[in-house]
Amino acid sequence: MTTATRSRTILDPTSERTVAERQRLARPASLRGVTVGLLDISKPRGDVFLDRLEERLVGVGANVKRYRKPTFTKPAPVDLRHQISVECQVVIEALAD
Amino acid sequence: MAATDRSTTLPDGIVVVVKEECATCHSVTSVLMQLADATPLTVFTQDDPRFPAEPAAIHDADLSISWHHDIETVPTVIRVVDGIEVERTVGWHRDEWERVTGVGGLGPDLPKMRPGCGSMSVDPDLVDELNVRFGASVLGSRRVAVADAEDEMEMMFTRGWTDGLPVVPPTEQRVMRMLTGTSRAPSDIVATVPPDLVDVTVEKVAIAAVMAGCLPEYLPWVLTAVEAACNSEFNMHGLLATTMPVGPVIVCSGPGTRRIGMNSGGNALGQGNRANSTIGRALQLVVRNVGGGRPGEVDRATHGNPGKVGFCFAENDTESPYGTLAAEHGIEPGVDALTVFAGEGTRCVVDQLSREPESLARSLAANLQALHHPKLVLGFDAILVMGPEHARVFADAGWSREQIVAGISTHLNRSGAELVRGADGMAEGLPEAFADAPSLPKFRAGGLMLTYAGGGAGLFSEIIGGWANGDIGSKPVTRAVTY
Numbered sequence: 001m002t003t004a005t006r007s008r009t010i011l012d013p014t015s016e017r018t019v020a021e022r023q024r025l026a027r028p029a030s031l032r033g034v035t036v037g038l039l040d041i042s043k044p045r046g047d048v049f050l051d052r053l054e055e056r057l058v059g060v061g062a063n064v065k066r067y068r069k070p071t072f073t074k075p076a077p078v079d080l081r082h083q084i085s086v087e088c089q090v091v092i093e094a095l096a097d
Numbered sequence: 098m099a100a101t102d103r104s105t106t107l108p109d110g111i112v113v114v115v116k117e118e119c120a121t122c123h124s125v126t127s128v129l130m131q132l133a134d135a136t137p138l139t140v141f142t143q144d145d146p147r148f149p150a151e152p153a154a155i156h157d158a159d160l161s162i163s164w165h166h167d168i169e170t171v172p173t174v175i176r177v178v179d180g181i182e183v184e185r186t187v188g189w190h191r192d193e194w195e196r197v198t199g200v201g202g203l204g205p206d207l208p209k210m211r212p213g214c215g216s217m218s219v220d221p222d223l224v225d226e227l228n229v230r231f232g233a234s235v236l237g238s239r240r241v242a243v244a245d246a247e248d249e250m251e252m253m254f255t256r257g258w259t260d261g262l263p264v265v266p267p268t269e270q271r272v273m274r275m276l277t278g279t280s281r282a283p284s285d286i287v288a289t290v291p292p293d294l295v296d297v298t299v300e301k302v303a304i305a306a307v308m309a310g311c312l313p314e315y316l317p318w319v320l321t322a323v324e325a326a327c328n329s330e331f332n333m334h335g336l337l338a339t340t341m342p343v344g345p346v347i348v349c350s351g352p353g354t355r356r357i358g359m360n361s362g363g364n365a366l367g368q369g370n371r372a373n374s375t376i377g378r379a380l381q382l383v384v385r386n387v388g389g390g391r392p393g394e395v396d397r398a399t400h401g402n403p404g405k406v407g408f409c410f411a412e413n414d415t416e417s418p419y420g421t422l423a424a425e426h427g428i429e430p431g432v433d434a435l436t437v438f439a440g441e442g443t444r445c446v447v448d449q450l451s452r453e454p455e456s457l458a459r460s461l462a463a464n465l466q467a468l469h470h471p472k473l474v475l476g477f478d479a480i481l482v483m484g485p486e487h488a489r490v491f492a493d494a495g496w497s498r499e500q501i502v503a504g505i506s507t508h509l510n511r512s513g514a515e516l517v518r519g520a521d522g523m524a525e526g527l528p529e530a531f532a533d534a535p536s537l538p539k540f541r542a543g544g545l546m547l548t549y550a551g552g553g554a555g556l557f558s559e560i561i562g563g564w565a566n567g568d569i570g571s572k573p574v575t576r577a578v579t580y
Contacts, residue, residue, distance in 0.1 A: 008249070009240050009241065009242055009268065009269065010240075010241050010243060010249065010253075010266045010267050010268055011236065011239070011240065011241070011267045011268070011272055011304050012238050012239040012240075012241050012304075013238075013267060013301065013304045013305060013382070013386040013387070014258070014386045014387065015290075015293060015295040015301075015386070015387045015388075015389065016239055017293065070568075070569075071568065071569040072569075073332060073335035073338070073565055073569055073570045073571070074329070074332055074334065074335055075334060
């Protein structure tokens with residue numbers, strides 16, 4: 001291999017990870033009797049939005065569970081994500097500012 | 098690897114490595130004859146396979162023996178037992194040769210000693226190629242071939258690997274050379290990089306350092322910056338995801354900053370110095386390419402700031418009247434260290450008239466109060482970069498670091514009534530619950546940090562504003578540099 005050809009090979013600077021594509025769950029036909037998780041990301045006034053959502057959801061027969069991230073600046077802790085995944089069939093995450 | 102190891106294992110007995118071009122090697126050919134008669138001897142020659150004429154030598158044509166056994170000087174004499182090197186000597190030194198070979202009366206006509214010559218395997222023109230030929234198998238990254246008709250610079254833009262400026266193509270030779278800057282193995286995990294939470298190796302950091310334009314001696318600083326930035330405390334994920342204009346600001350100190358030629362003087366926060374310009378850029382390229390943190394994706398900044406290409410500078414710690422930021426965070430003075438800070442761009446404070454510390458403290462406070470919004474307090478930290486002429490006002494009055502911070506902070510207290518939403522005709526402000534607070538400081542304890550950098554002339558200081566601080570956002574992280 002000559003120097004000239006070697007300089008035409010470079011090293012991949014990326015993580016070289018292939019992104020895992022996950023299939024979304026089918027949209028439920030109705031929310032009646034379904035447990036819906038509402039995740040407050042701790043932004044100011046996100047609770048106002050979620051309170052209203054809870055009223056609407058309960059109105060259509062859904063069960064609502066409320067969750068809250070410790071801070072909006074960091075991803076939800078893994079334990080919280082797991083808890084939501086086992087307690088709810090549907091989750092709504094509120095982004096408010 | 099096993100085959101390579103076997104082929105480069107040295108034969109038992111005495112091994113001597115020579116080259117024809119070396120005068121000292123010529124002068125010891127008679128000694129080699131003496132050794133050949135007295136002990137099992139193998140001679141390797143680097144350049145001319147016919148040298149020496151006697152005893153016959155093996156041609157180390159590809160320099161694999163020389164490279165694998167770290168031959169830096171010829172002649173080198175090595176005693177080998179069971180395939181393992183026991184001891185060696187270099188050049189010609191009669192006593193040493195007799196001790197290593199166990200043969201007496203060597204070279205009676207020669208002077209007592211004569212220095213050797215440089216080995217071809219460390220020839221500056223060859224060493225990078227040899228490092229790739231024999232050492233690149235340690236590199237695990239995918240090799241990406243560039244087509245003959247392809248412009249490699251454009252190809253890296255097209256693949257999204259750059260920050261918008263051209264990058265140095267990370268060839269095997271360049272990455273191997275970069276890795277000489279650290280004692281750490283290429284496969285070592287440095288940190289887990291957000292947002293994709295990917296374990297990054299020393300090798301991938303070295304690739305980013307090459308692309309950013311770093312020299313090998315900067316690599317320990319880049320590795321330390323990656324470690325300091327990629328953890329929950331500093332919260333690099335949050336820095337990316339926020340709409341605020343912040344990025345990692347790296348403040349370096351210690352004698353190593355001078356060894357690598359960092360700028361802590363005139364234009365320290367600006368362009369023109371290779372180390373300042375490339376260390377911070379390398380960190381950001383790691384976040385971009387390894388972590389997957391890209392503008393418009395997880396990076397949601399509304400405006401960003403020009404420092405997000407890379408923002409790194411050194412403190413002038415030899416002349417600082419109040420020590421370093423690293424020392425403020427518990428690092429012993431004189432130790433190479435860096436602090437990463439979630440910072441925006443710089444804001445200049447002009448005060449060309451204050452000659453008394455009290456007056457200057459008030460000026461600085463008036464500007465600091467406005468950080469992000471005059472009515473928002475306790476939520477943001479700041480670094481104050483004082484130049485020599487402002488710092489001297491405090492130093493001449495005998496104010497310590499603590500006194501300067503306290504002196505400025507005295508003028509950064511406001512009543513809750515002044516700060517609540519709606520006060521002074523501005524909707525922005527603190528919640529109404531703070532209305533009765535008699536006095537609220539602008540900064541949390543430790544939230545106003547001092548550094549010392551800048552050129553000789555100019556009665557100015559620079560403010561680098563922070564982002565959401567503490568547990569809810571980002572804490573400055575200080576680390577000693579690991580080499």
